[in-house]
Amino acid sequence: MEARAKIPPGLPRPNPTVSYWQDPPSAIADLRSTQDLPRSADHVIIGSGISGAFVAYNILQRTSQARVVLLEARQACSGATGRNGGHTKAASYRSFVDHEKHHGLDEAVKIARMEFANIRATHAFAARYNIDCDSNPCDTVDIIYDRGHLESGRTAIEHMQQTMGSDDPAAGYKVYSAKEATAMFLTPGALGAFQYPAGSINSYKFTIGVLRLCLQRELNLQTNTPALSIAPSASHDQPSWTIQTARGEIATPNLILATNGYTPHLLAQTQGLIVPLRGQITAQRPGSKLPPAGLPTTYSFIYENGYEYMIPRPPGTAHAGDIVIGGGLGRLPNDGASEFGETDDAAVHPALSGYLTNCTAGYFGENWGQDDADGRVRREWSGIMGSSADGLPYVGPVPGEPGLWMSASFNGHGMVLCLKCAEALVGRMLGGETERRELEGWFPQTLWMSEERMERKFVGRLNQKAPGEAEFGEREKEGRSGWNREC
Template sequence: MEERAKIPPGLPHPNPTVSYWQDSPSSIADHRTTPSLPNKADYVIVGSGISGAFIAYNLLETHPEASIVMLEARQACSGATGRNGGHTKAASYRSFLHHETEFGTDEAVRIARLEYANIMATHAFAKEQGIECDSRLCDTADVIYSAAHWEEGKRAIERMREVMGAEDPAAKYEIFDAKETEEKFFCPGAIGAFTYQAGSLSAYAFATGVLKLCLERGLNLLTNTPALSVSPAPSTSDPQLWTTWTPRGAIKAPNLILATNGYTPHLLPQLQGLIVPLHGQITAQRPGTALPPLNTTYSFIYTTGYEYAISRPPSTSDAGTILIGGGLGILPAHGACQYGNTDDSALNPDLSSYLYSSASSRFAGYWGDDDAAGRIKREWSGVMGATADGLPYVGAVPGEKGLWVCAGFNGHGMVLCLKCAEAVVGMMEGRVMEWFPDVMSVGSMGGERLGRKFEGRVDMKMPKALAPGEAMFGESEAKAEGSKEI
């Protein structure tokens, strides 16, 4: 893993796979507000995903007269935001005990509440602004196939209720046994399930919708304009300027914000090995002919990892289509080969094969025959940003005045980006935000974060309380008629 973490991410691939959401592309996919690159601005934002979009939105709310230039290497929202499954799902209980041990109870509570607040704010914003993105709040079900994950999950939920209060919406969970799980969620062979508040939307339509709001307010969006490098401007009269170099020229600004997720070390080498690209895959599948309507979103959690599944809402033209992704844990060395990989033009054939059969295996006995048009509608890949401690890097880069970062979301950007963007803009203005976890700041813990060793994505690690003799649930078990615990 140390070797994978050393691989420089480089620039985004020029010809990536096309995600389900990007067909057809947004009207602003290749937008350039100005024909040429301005030579200066008040703010330069690199990256046009949900983080960059909300950083621009918050800046324009506070400074409507500011000149803001956003640079995007490829089409607008062509990175992780435009490629994810559209899941607004926190699963805070799965990280709560780890966060409490590592950072203390107060910070663990802040993180959980931030994630819940981010979900609610995302869907509220879509509704208030009239962004057509199939926004839907609903419950989600974590279907558990691992005894260790089952026991740890129950402990975590009990602890969250204890320290946060049972009525805290971020600590509200329901627990279902094996029989109830099959009856309610159509998943035979599971140990049980945890349910809680979540949602789904088209993250691509949502983020491009936010960008359109920003364009109306004066944002200068320049797509197909990659940032090659950044450096302090060699100016004795104003040493606080930052220069961003592109193939179309250079632009200077007193404030440079990197919303570049897994690609951040390309521009900020001091984060090499702290934010590591992680290649993932998703499929869009037609449901089986006998599968009942799915009223929740899902995660299927086994010893070495998980898949997630989102059924498209009834009100959409593709109602019932299942977006299912994940599965890294079934690859050799728990998917180590996918770290450091930024080629989102390619697909891993082993992962493809696994994902093709994953949904029908999980709903075994309830799937029926495949749709006459075939099971797979589309498959694509994308690049996430994994961090050494499982948390994003948000705020000022230590020792680099005017340089800011909002990146490294570990595949959970839809429950972090909106509020993290709000936080980084607040930091730029010197505001104190008691709701924001200190441990997410770039230079927190006395700078200790910048010295951590990358050992893989935190949420992909097995619980410490692995049951004696417990099998690592993999491809063969997934394809069996109902999974079993050994």
């Protein structure tokens, strides 16, 4: 893992796999708001995923006259946001105890509540601006196949409800027995299940919708303009940064990196601190015995050393009932270590292709039925996440680099963190002392960039668990279903 962490990420690859969500591409996919790259701007944001889009939105909401330029190496929203499963699911119970141990109870509560608030805010934003993005607030269920995870989950949920209050929506979990889980969720072999509020969304269309709002406020979007390097401009009295691109230079007093797993390409001190991780997803036609109206909840399937996440397409959407499923890293040798440091999203891992194709029928067993006449897999693609050394994103000013900010490395958990992290970053960047004190009340202080955090060493996303979940569950060797052992 130390060797994988040293691999320079480089620039995003040309001609990446096309995700289920990017076909057809948006009309603004290749937009350049101006023919020439501006020479300067008040704010330059690098990265047009959900983080970059919401940083731009928050800046423009506050200062409508600000000159904001957003640089994107490829098409708009062509990175992790346009390639994820669209799962607005926190699973805070899986990290709560670990966060409490390392950061204290107050911080653990803040993280859980912010994740829940992020989910609510995402779907509320889509509704407020009428963004056509298949927004679907719904419940989710974790199907458990490992006794250690089952017991640790029950304990964590009880602890959350005791410390936060049973009426706190961020602690609103239901626990089901093996018999109940099998009957309710059609998953033979389950040892139990946890159900709680979550949702699904077409995160590509959602982010494109946010970018369109920003364009109405005079955002200058420059796609297919990779940032080759960044450097401080020492000749100015005020902090200033110069961004070098193949189309020329642009200078700014405020540079924001929303570059997730690619951040070390521009900021050398994050090499080994932020490590790319390639993930893989398939979109599948459902089996004949699954409910004709589609499954009503989203799913995760959690086993000894990993998990898959699954999002059924809701009624009224294109290909309603389709199943979008990703994960499987825990099924690769060395728990998927080969995918860390990997930035080739123009390819897919053949072993994961076979596993993800077959696992759906395995999880649902006789409840799957026959495959569609056109075949099970409709589309398959990969994408690059960013893994951090401590399992939490890096948000705020970069220590020792005046005028440089970042919101990056979301550990595959961005759909329940990015919106609120962008809000906090802009609040700290543009807000006064009163707003900064208010931020302390709701934003977890452990997410801010700090010299201490930058000194930590990347050791891998242990067991492919949720962010911050280094010690969740035990490696129970007994009691898992035979199908899971064979897969």
